[in-house]
Amino acid sequence: MFKLLFSFFLIVFFFLVLSIIWRNNARKYISSSTVASAYDAWTQDKLLERLWGEHIHLGFYPSGKKNIDFRKAKVQFVHELVKWSGLDKLPQGSRILDVGCGIGGSSRILAKYYGFNVTGITISPSQVKRARELTPHGLNCNFQVMDALDLKFEDGSFDAVWSVEAGAHMKDKTRFADEMLRILRPGGYFALADWNSRDLGSNPPSFFEKLVLKQLLEQWVHPNFISINEFSNILKTNENSSGRVISENWNSYTNPSWYDSIIEGIRRPLEILSLGPFAIVKSVREIPTILLMNWAFRKGLMEFGVYKCRG
Numbered sequence: 001m002f003k004l005l006f007s008f009f010l011i012v013f014f015f016l017v018l019s020i021i022w023r024n025n026a027r028k029y030i031s032s033s034t035v036a037s038a039y040d041a042w043t044q045d046k047l048l049e050r051l052w053g054e055h056i057h058l059g060f061y062p063s064g065k066k067n068i069d070f071r072k073a074k075v076q077f078v079h080e081l082v083k084w085s086g087l088d089k090l091p092q093g094s095r096i097l098d099v100g101c102g103i104g105g106s107s108r109i110l111a112k113y114y115g116f117n118v119t120g121i122t123i124s125p126s127q128v129k130r131a132r133e134l135t136p137h138g139l140n141c142n143f144q145v146m147d148a149l150d151l152k153f154e155d156g157s158f159d160a161v162w163s164v165e166a167g168a169h170m171k172d173k174t175r176f177a178d179e180m181l182r183i184l185r186p187g188g189y190f191a192l193a194d195w196n197s198r199d200l201g202s203n204p205p206s207f208f209e210k211l212v213l214k215q216l217l218e219q220w221v222h223p224n225f226i227s228i229n230e231f232s233n234i235l236k237t238n239e240n241s242s243g244r245v246i247s248e249n250w251n252s253y254t255n256p257s258w259y260d261s262i263i264e265g266i267r268r269p270l271e272i273l274s275l276g277p278f279a280i281v282k283s284v285r286e287i288p289t290i291l292l293m294n295w296a297f298r299k300g301l302m303e304f305g306v307y308k309c310r311g
């Protein structure tokens with residue numbers, strides 16, 4: 001009896017300590033600088049890249065089932081978004097801006113397979129450094145540190161704007177859209193994918209859902225989430241968009257990514273172990289957030305929105 005009680009308290013104590021570490025190390029959004037520091041740290045410790053490769057986004061699973069490798073699913077995602085948004089209709093040499101480019105996974109595919117001339121921008125200096133290291137000499141792809149809310153480009157200077165899973169980090173979504181559509185030339189192509197909440201105004205979250213949303217915001221430097229409809233309306237009413245905005249919810253294609261992102265650690269244990277014992281703690285620390293994300297996307301509290309329009 002004593003042994004049983006002791007084990008019970010030990011387990012409770014273990015989870016208590018874990019949850020304190022989790023809460024105290026939350027990465028709350030304060031400004032763009034907090035986003036930059038978080039991505040600098042994620043890039044420097046190499047964990048994310050070792051585990052998930054050069055793409056920091058979800059994969060595309062055609063049948064909605066876990067039937068292809070996570071890394072292949074990420075590459076497939078890029079090709080699917082290109083096809084869906086019509087970017088493949090642009091001729092080689094077209095100028096593309098990749099907003100929130102990470103370490104350049106999408107940018108390199110756009111340059112290599114479609115022959116585009118790609119500029120990638122991110123708020124994280126470490127990501128720019130790593131993106132440059134990963135880019136083969138001669139590929140038409142360059143990277144710069146820049147805030148998406150203050151783009152240093154002339155109006156209409158790109159034939160297409162591409163942005164994958166960066167918008168959830170932007171506090172001012174209207175300014176985010178304004179800046180991207182300002183630098184898009186008239187008739188140019190716009191393709192964006194992002195994490196959205198369901199429409200919380202018409203379908204308010206329960207007490208538990210509020211707690212989950214709070215964690216999803218605070219753990220991965222997100223200031224706020226808005227719904228697919230809300231972001232579509234922002235795009236539609238922008239003076240530089242053609243007004244014809246098409247959006248879809250790709251939850252069914254992308255949801256298998258969440259479990260897959262955890263399984264990658266089991267499939268490739270050496271990738272983590274070779275980074276030292278601290279890397280194991282760091283990777284375990286991300287699991288609760290990944291599981292909460294999985295729950296929220298499966299229940300429809302979160303939605304994977306894709307958007308296309310013309311300049």
Ligand SMILES: C[S@@+](CC[C@H](N)C(=O)[O-])C[C@H]1O[C@@H](n2cnc3c(N)ncnc32)[C@H](O)[C@@H]1O
Pocket residue numbers: 032035036039054055056057099100101102103104105106121122123124127146147148149163164165166169170
């Ligand atoms: C989830 S990652 C996606 C990276 C990349 N698009 C990919 O799919 O691999 C989010 C990216 O948005 C960038 N980001 C966040 N806030 C930004 C801002 N205000 N300006 C520029 N980039 C930003 C981050 O630095 C990071 O590169």
